[in-house]
Amino acid sequence: MTEVTPNVAQSAGQAGVVVRASTWHRLVRNPMGLTALVILGVIVLIAVLAPLVAPGDPNFADIGNVLAGPGGGSWLGTDSAGRDIASRLVYGAQVTLLSAALAAAVAIAIGLPAGLLAGYYGGTFDGLANWTTNILLALPSMVVLLAVRAAIGPSTWIAMVVFGVLLSPGYYRLTRTAVQSVRNELYVDAARVSGLSDGRIIARHIFSVVRAPIIIQTAMVCGVAISIQSALEFLGLGDPMVPTWGVMVADGFRNIYRAPLTLVWPSAAIAVTIAAFVLLGNALRDSLEDLEKVKEKRARPVGPAARRAVPPVAVESGTEHHLLKVTGLGIGYPQPGGGRKTVVDGVSFHVDRNEVLGIVGESGSGKTQTAFAILGLLPDNAIVTGGAIQFDGVYTVAPDDDHVHQDRLAPLRGKRISYIPQEPMSNLDPAFTVGSQLTRPMVRILGITKAAARDRALNLLASVGIPEPQRTYDAYPHEISGGMAQRVLIAGAISCEPDLIIADEPTTALDVTVQAEVLDVLRELQSRLGLGIVVVTHNFGVVADICDRVVVMQNGRLVEEGPVRAILRSPQDPYTKVLLASMLENKPPMTPLLTEEKLSPLLTEDELVQAEESLELTT
């Protein structure tokens, strides 16, 4: 193609190059990666130019000059046969690098295609390949290499080919896992629907996924191969005519009392080379991971410092009667390049006893962050940038706190404030029965006996509408349905008679018929126990069903607050109006929902897209 205007394929290719170039760039800028590359470069150069670099013949034995020290005729001295150590080191680099390359090449040549086929097609080949892999992994490589040596005789190259076979399961598993995770990705389905052949799907969509892990694995494998190759030579199982680092270590070790320095040079050569490969692999992994997650978790030790007791601070008088009061709350996260990103900004609301407050917003509105701040379950690196939270007349986050003090919240959590999560299945520990997960907090917090806790748990399970409490009590999480699991989590949330429940999208993961039943359970419990509930949701139907008051959040800010009827029937804020206009119930079918006429002058399309973009970034 000689076109001057870049066509689609070209521009795409360039973008691809940009991605790779930036990975390379990061690798070189990483001091660890750069060091490793320089060391390996030097070693490769030495190996390639061995005849030019080496001061002499590696196998020329000067019997009159054995175990000479450095200086004099040879730079690094001579070994027990009077051979020049420097020359042997230089030629040893050749063998070392070639054997690493050979082992890696054999391992890739077997493992990669096998992994691709097994991962993509599965079936008989997969079964057979897995079985072979299990056998290969059950064999200690050293023992296999000994057997091969016994059968075939001393040959570094045969040993490395066999070692490559033994290493191939690593590549096989890596490739297979990567392919399996991609095979069912929707974009591969989309390619199939487009009629792309299997070969092209593998080449275009799947090979790109395994490329990076393969390179990392290869760096590691080269290190392992050098280690085992040197060890074989060290044991005297290699070809005695070939100068290798392993043989040199063995020679040094035999003369350890007379000339320990002869041991140091080859050992250092081996260690430095392997370390360079390991460092290269690590640096590669780091530079690829940087690409994926910009948000580096910066950890704060949960040590004594963080648990330091904080004095209680008196709340503003006249507000003690609110069960929960959030005042001007701000939450931010440190950014990798310095600075801070605010996800909740100046949010204020309150909840009273026997009241259900809905926090409504779209993804990234900060509604979940607000809920976790109330619970004190924000990630470690979260910063409280401002404001305060008070519960029953006591600050849990005082006005000057910059993070959540666990000693203020830990005594309340589970006992007076509890939590209903969104995903029912992932919020139960799969290794423990439902019963043990229910009774444990009760024994701890209520101080009752195990037997009493058990009776209570059975009653709770019955009260959240579980038909056979005993069976569910004895079941493991994987044995119950999502709807049942959510009821179990609700039972857990009310088990210690809390005053306030924070429910984070409690029905979002459920089918609509189950959602209705779960909401019935929540409503009944709320009115019976006089609970205060904060329901975080994006669904106005849920709001209408259960909430007394509503706050609407957008982009970390609170945009509107009021009684449920006022907000749903006559919203004042333009964003609330857009949200309600997006509801489908009671709208004429087949007509546009968000035309400019209907919404203007609320928000323009550009503003909405912008808002959406900024929201997406925060999740």
Add this chain to the structure above:
Amino acid sequence: MLFMILRRIGSGVVVLVTVACLTFVLLYASSSNIARNILGDQATPEALAAKEAELGLDQPLLTRLADWWAHALRGDFGRSWFTNEQVFSAIASRLPVTLVMVFASIILIALVAAVLGMLAAVRRGWVDRLVQIGAVLGSALPGFIIGVFLVWVFAIQLRLFPPISKITPNAGLNLWVLSLTLPVIALVINGVASAAQQIRSAFIRQLELDYVRTLRSRGITEREILFRHVLRSAAPAGLTVLSLQFISLLGGVVIIESIFAIAGMGRLAVEATTKSDLPLVMGVVVYTVVIVIVVNLLVDILNGWLNPKVRVS
């Protein structure tokens, strides 16, 4: 559960048979030089032929394989070609010291790596960085170089330990343990480095799961969350890591025994290999595979017991 165990035992037997047959074929396929190897270059053609007949090398390969199995199933793995010692008793006399070292090493690896991995995962910060750096350094040094330098520094320079360990338990338990200390340290360092790293990531994966947050919300203490819930859920990953470490220890011990001149199975394997003493090599391979299979079976049973989905069914 029982079905799972039986299936694993079955597949273990299949693996053993496959490996044994393949090894036998590999070792004995080219048997032309064996007799000369044993008798030396001066042997007459008649003596060579007699030796071949004595060893059964004039039989077809498959006949010899069947013959080997017939004896092996009765516990008879033949005799060494050079020392005429029973393969079974040669291995049996050397296996204990090897197993002591390997099991002592795996227990040390498990303890140290679990503590380091957990600390790094839970504390993060500088502890984490230290563990990570240590892991890179530890995995960069091959076991035999570590062993050689341990001898040089601690046995030769500082004279804290005996440099070679031809010491049996009869010489006094203290001395015996002392003599095995350096070899075990040399064996353990690589394993700790890589296992700590993997245990660390297994813990971090678990700590980021939703249910941990829910447990916190229920008022469960961090200590209980860590030791009761997370430890248990991370255990299968840790066990898998350790079972792979165990296999690599069986290889590593070959080298370490040679460095420290310990009369264990590894050193026996090297000697048999150098002399092409095929019945011994064959015996070593079979014993190693059996040990691996038994350990893997134990790991599978433990993992199955930890996983309610397997245990309940």
Add this chain to the structure above:
Amino acid sequence: MSTTIESPDLLTVDDLVVEYPGKGMFGRPFRVLHDVCVRIAPGETLGLVGESGSGKTTLGRAVLGLAPVTAGRITFLGKDISHAGRRQRQQLSQHLQVVFQDPYTSLNPAMTVGDILSEPLGIQGITGADARRRVQELLDRVHLPVDAMSRLPREFSGGQRQRIAIARALALRPQLIVCDEPVSALDLTTQARVLDLLLEIQQGTGVSYLFVSHDLDVVRHISHRVAVMHRGRIVEQGEALKVTQTPDHPYTQRLLLASPVPDPDRQAERRSARQAHAASQESAA
């Protein structure tokens, strides 16, 4: 029955059965769809509604050739495509396309938007300047800027990614697009925008949709006709407003009464109606 059918329908599905092989060697095959019959006319949207595990997604995937057809027949443009091979699928892809639920995994993260959109074009032999022109048209069609072409999917929000997925489906001017829960991963306002876009495209091009969703309101809004699925069977099928507002089948009634409405008083009425309905079903059983 002959292989060519003189019917006005674009797609007909007759007595479709889909089974997945059972687990293990002796596991019984698992039947996901039981004798399902639907048809779609040109320019028409058939809404397929049901809860998780109802088989609605499987029906869409069977039409696309992504699920095994055990028995029955799928006819598209007068041809039996129940067991279409790779070559036939490649021809079909000009007329039959798909938009998936999750805009995060339905676009290859390593490919640029331009590459993603030109992939189906390349298979049909459209390359170079022609392809580039068509990609520009498509981006314009879904209201994305032309410079989107050289960017990667991760630079776009969920709603924008779903527009890209729609553009990819439109690339070859298909006659039927299977939309598998295309808005359920999206926020409320984004959902509204994508629905508006789908309606606008249908009015402009006369494309048909097989629209799979768990949300009765979404299906009512976008469909001409609606089929309700429950446990692998179609329990009710008919004109959209009829099925979604005054359903005949008890299951559809239950589904309707369980969907909450955004008004406290009307929701309270619906709730008591649902509880009454549940009680009557129980006493009937």
